[in-house]
Amino acid sequence: MRRLLTIPFALALTVSAALADPVSGGKLDLIVQPEPPSVMIGITTNGPALLVGGNIYESLLRYDENLKPMPSLAKSWETSEDGLTYTFHLQEGVKWHDGKPMTSADVMFSVEDFLMKLQPRHRNLMSHVAKVVAPDDNTVVFTLKEPFEAFIRGFAFYTMPIVPKHIYEGTDYQTNPANEKLIGTGPYKFAEWKRGSYIKLVKNEDYYLPGKPYIDELYYHVIPDGASRAVAYETGQVSVLPGGSVENFDIPRLSKLANTCTTEKGWEYFAPLSWLWLNNRKPPMDNVKFRQAVMFALDREFAKDVLWNGYGKVSTGPISSKVPFYANVGPSYPHDPAKAKALLKEMGYDGKPLKLLPLPYGETWQRWAEAVKQNLADVGIPVEIESTDVAGWNQKTSQWDYDIAFTYLYQNGDPAIGVDRNYKSSQIAKGNPFNNVEGYSNPEVDKLFTEAAVAFPAAKRQELYDKVQAKLREDVPVAWLLELGFPTIYNCNVENPISTASGLPNSLRDAWIKK
Amino acid sequence: MTRFLAGRLVRAVFILLVITVSNFFLIHAAPGDPAAVMAGESGDADPQFLEQLRERFGLDKPLYVQLGIYVSHVVRLDLGYSYRQQLPVLDLILERLPATLLLSLSAFAVSLGLGILAGAMAAARQGRLSDTLISLFALIFYATPLFWLALMAVLLFSIELGWLPGFGYETVGAGYAGFARALDIAKHLVLPAMTLGLFFMAVYVRMTRASMLEVSQMDFVKTAKAKGLRPRVIQRRHVLRNALLPVVTLAGLQAGQLVGGAVLIETVFAWPGIGRLMFEALSQRDYNLLLGVFVVSAAMVLLFNLITDVLYRFVDPRIRVAS
Numbered sequence: 042m043r044r045l046l047t048i049p050f051a052l053a054l055t056v057s058a059a060l061a062d063p064v065s066g067g068k069l070d071l072i073v074q075p076e077p078p079s080v081m082i083g084i085t086t087n088g089p090a091l092l093v094g095g096n097i098y099e100s101l102l103r104y105d106e107n108l109k110p111m112p113s114l115a116k117s118w119e120t121s122e123d124g125l126t127y128t129f130h131l132q133e134g135v136k137w138h139d140g141k142p143m144t145s146a147d148v149m150f151s152v153e154d155f156l157m158k159l160q161p162r163h164r165n166l167m168s169h170v171a172k173v174v175a176p177d178d179n180t181v182v183f184t185l186k187e188p189f190e191a192f193i194r195g196f197a198f199y200t201m202p203i204v205p206k207h208i209y210e211g212t213d214y215q216t217n218p219a220n221e222k223l224i225g226t227g228p229y230k231f232a233e234w235k236r237g238s239y240i241k242l243v244k245n246e247d248y249y250l251p252g253k254p255y256i257d258e259l260y261y262h263v264i265p266d267g268a269s270r271a272v273a274y275e276t277g278q279v280s281v282l283p284g285g286s287v288e289n290f291d292i293p294r295l296s297k298l299a300n301t302c303t304t305e306k307g308w309e310y311f312a313p314l315s316w317l318w319l320n321n322r323k324p325p326m327d328n329v330k331f332r333q334a335v336m337f338a339l340d341r342e343f344a345k346d347v348l349w350n351g352y353g354k355v356s357t358g359p360i361s362s363k364v365p366f367y368a369n370v371g372p373s374y375p376h377d378p379a380k381a382k383a384l385l386k387e388m389g390y391d392g393k394p395l396k397l398l399p400l401p402y403g404e405t406w407q408r409w410a411e412a413v414k415q416n417l418a419d420v421g422i423p424v425e426i427e428s429t430d431v432a433g434w435n436q437k438t439s440q441w442d443y444d445i446a447f448t449y450l451y452q453n454g455d456p457a458i459g460v461d462r463n464y465k466s467s468q469i470a471k472g473n474p475f476n477n478v479e480g481y482s483n484p485e486v487d488k489l490f491t492e493a494a495v496a497f498p499a500a501k502r503q504e505l506y507d508k509v510q511a512k513l514r515e516d517v518p519v520a521w522l523l524e525l526g527f528p529t530i531y532n533c534n535v536e537n538p539i540s541t542a543s544g545l546p547n548s549l550r551d552a553w554i555k556k
Numbered sequence: 557m558t559r560f561l562a563g564r565l566v567r568a569v570f571i572l573l574v575i576t577v578s579n580f581f582l583i584h585a586a587p588g589d590p591a592a593v594m595a596g597e598s599g600d601a602d603p604q605f606l607e608q609l610r611e612r613f614g615l616d617k618p619l620y621v622q623l624g625i626y627v628s629h630v631v632r633l634d635l636g637y638s639y640r641q642q643l644p645v646l647d648l649i650l651e652r653l654p655a656t657l658l659l660s661l662s663a664f665a666v667s668l669g670l671g672i673l674a675g676a677m678a679a680a681r682q683g684r685l686s687d688t689l690i691s692l693f694a695l696i697f698y699a700t701p702l703f704w705l706a707l708m709a710v711l712l713f714s715i716e717l718g719w720l721p722g723f724g725y726e727t728v729g730a731g732y733a734g735f736a737r738a739l740d741i742a743k744h745l746v747l748p749a750m751t752l753g754l755f756f757m758a759v760y761v762r763m764t765r766a767s768m769l770e771v772s773q774m775d776f777v778k779t780a781k782a783k784g785l786r787p788r789v790i791q792r793r794h795v796l797r798n799a800l801l802p803v804v805t806l807a808g809l810q811a812g813q814l815v816g817g818a819v820l821i822e823t824v825f826a827w828p829g830i831g832r833l834m835f836e837a838l839s840q841r842d843y844n845l846l847l848g849v850f851v852v853s854a855a856m857v858l859l860f861n862l863i864t865d866v867l868y869r870f871v872d873p874r875i876r877v878a879s
Contacts, residue, residue: 068729076836078594078640087597161602215612220642236641236651237828239728260728264826265836269723272710276722432588432841435596472606474596 065255067554070279072270072286073261081220083204091199093240093261095546097225098202101129104542106309124188124497131179135249137205138224145175150206166195188497191455198547228254228550255553283545284527289405292350295530302533305526307544312361315449317520321480330388332517336374337381338420348409352526358514361524364452371511381420394423398446401430439474457494465490481518568858575854580623583843590639590841613639635848645848656829660814663753671760679768698758706751706824720746723826748825756810767799808864812857
């Protein structure tokens with residue numbers, strides 16, 4: 042069996058070898074910003090933790106740039122015709138970093154116990170599942186309560202990382218010492234963390250794909266100042282700047298340096314979409330004409346071209362164009378101050394000044410707030426910028442203490458996973474900055490989203506999502522801004538750094554360094 | 557002397573306690589808490605998730621209970637756990653302490669040594685070109701923001717000339733050991749220590765110069781001149797020694813900031829020190845860690861004040877007599 046299995050791998054190798062021959066060896070220096078609290082991604086799921094931890098832990102699947110599933114810990118899978126049963130066949134000969142074999146028991150433990158206790162996202166996904174069984178060491182079968190077509194996109198490395206049962210079972214997961222000495226199945230093993238300086242990972246010599254990974258050592262450097270991170274790349278001390286690790290105004294200069302490559306790929310699964318939260322509970326934001334006026338007032342092309350260096354895309358509505366079931370339907374909102382003024386006049390806006398809360402994520406967001414302030418002032422909406430830090434921003438948005446607030450959220454591969462949480466009235470709950478914070482409530486939209494999530498097959502879902510997108514674009518519960526583009530800047534000697542929809546965190550097993 | 561020391565120590569412990577309690581309330585007055593920050597970063601949260609975090613951190617208890625728990629721990633020299641990093645606060649601080657002390661002690665030594673030397677030189681050549689130049693540079697360093705100087709130094713010495721590394725504590729992954737490693741760290745130390753030291757150096761230059769000029773007008777200096785001592789001896793033995801008192805006071809102040817005073821420089825040069833630890837703990841509302849850093853830096857300030865007071869007695873025997 043072992044022998045048979047290696048054949049597809051050998052084939053896969055020769056296919057990629059047609060482009061260029063990967064060579065083994067070398068070390069890769071990257072930036073991780075900010076320093077994560079932990080890289081145990083079953084517990085900590087912020088961006089920097091994923092960037093490092095994604096090399097240590099794996100899930101059953103990976104996704105290509107069109108979000109089509111690819112093998113990871115599962116070598117193959119089948120879905121029953123009624124869309125209720127998902128059967129996964131695991132890779133054979135997979136070992137944990139401590140040498141113990143990885144089996145379906147680990148998958149069961151992760152899915153039913155570990156992640157259920159710790160991950161809200163996982164609890165949501167599992168609410169669709171009736172039961173999970175493991176008929177043998179290499180098979181796991183999920184049976185759903187009703188068809189949930191989005192399910193197949195819920196097995197990303199960070200939504201369902203598989204953790205070792207033999208280490209965590211019966212312990213307090215949060216305080217287990219293994220959270221510091223990480224044990225995963227991934228292509229790289231945890232080696233050292235010098236807090237405030239760097240995190241070091243080394244090649245997993247026993248990785249189940251022969252020959253992979255190619256690179257011997259990964260260093261993630263912690264450099265707190267944006268200008269110094271740019272310097273680190275300029276002086277060659279790091280060779281990869283993951284998306285978002287330098288200020289936007291440095292990007293044009295850095296990307297013109299010799300032997301420098303840039304790519305916008307690797308954000309398809311996250312699909313970050315930015316918008317302004319308009320507090321629908323308060324006048325004048327409770328008036329749909331006011332919200333539409335805001336959309337017409339915003340010059341989003343300018344924001345994209347000037348503040349984001351042309352990266353990204355002007356958003357048309359609630360679903361990012363990178364996510365399945367996106368459709369360009371319903372009213373659109375080009376920059377049109379005259380129309381905005383007319384709408385404001387029609388509704389009898391009294392010129393009451395509003396507060397604008399920028400995102401506390403650096404210079405770009407501050408500047409964007411200035412631009413929005415000016416756009417709104419141009420149509421007669423006076424705005425005051427009210428800056429705060431990350432904790433203050435979380436506090437204000439999750440307690441609904443704002444008029445207009447910047448945000449951006451990941452869509453996580455499917456509207457039923459990452460989109461409807463922002464618009465369904467059942468998602469209105471204080472204390473959480475990622476749900477329906479704007480307080481939009483529309484029974485028609487609730488019904489459409491609920492039905493669309495479980496409709497089967499996909500064509501039926503598309504029909505319902507078309508309707509709900511058109512409706513939302515009419516109602517403008519929030520003012521959509523941009524589908525954000527976070528270019529990765531890297532030395533061109535690094536080959537194939539991004540090969541999945543989740544980018545660098547999930548791709549380095551296939552990357553190599555030219556000699 | 558013993559009575560003096562004992563009295564000061566008792567007072568120091570009391571002050572430390574007051575500082576700890578007031579810091580505790582100040583920190584809790586800031587909006588948001590560590591659970592909200594961590595939920596915010598994870599990109600997804602439900603009430604159960606937040607509740608779990610708050611319970612784990614003990615944030616679900618009333619504030620006065622939290623204060624009681626904290627103070628009773630600090631009294632036993634237990635600074636608690638960092639919420640965010642899941643490690644004992646004391647370990648985190650001790651891990652960063654050597655880097656910070658190396659940086660700030662080097663800066664301290666450089667600024668004090670060069671500052672006094674240049675100041676004395678300027679005073680001795682009052683009104684000449686070298687005096688004007690020294691004073692001019694001192695003024696420039698005194699008036700320029702540190703972070704800007706730091707960035708310019710990186711631009712010149714790291715990017716343009718390529719002489720010195722622009723950030724970090726040592727070359728990561730180079731595997732140096734022994735002397736090679738010390739040399740490597742020293743190279744990394746030059747830029748941050750120089751930039752950090754420049755401001756205080758300027759202050760010492762100005763202070764030493766002014767103070768020496770003042771002292772050299774005094775009667776006992778005239779007496780020394782009349783006695784026929786050589787000018788160099790007068791400068792060193794009579795003028796400088798008497799002029800040093802204000803400099804020692806200031807050095808005591810600077811020494812108090814050794815632990816927490818290098819936030820900007822540590823950030824720009826990615827120096828893994830306490831200042832950065834404090835700044836990050838603040839923005840992440842990691843209460844225990846932040847309080848821990850505050851307690852340690854307050855203790856350092858008190859300690860160095862004490863040392864300064866003792867030093868006075870050696871530099872100037874008159875103080876010993878007066879108390």
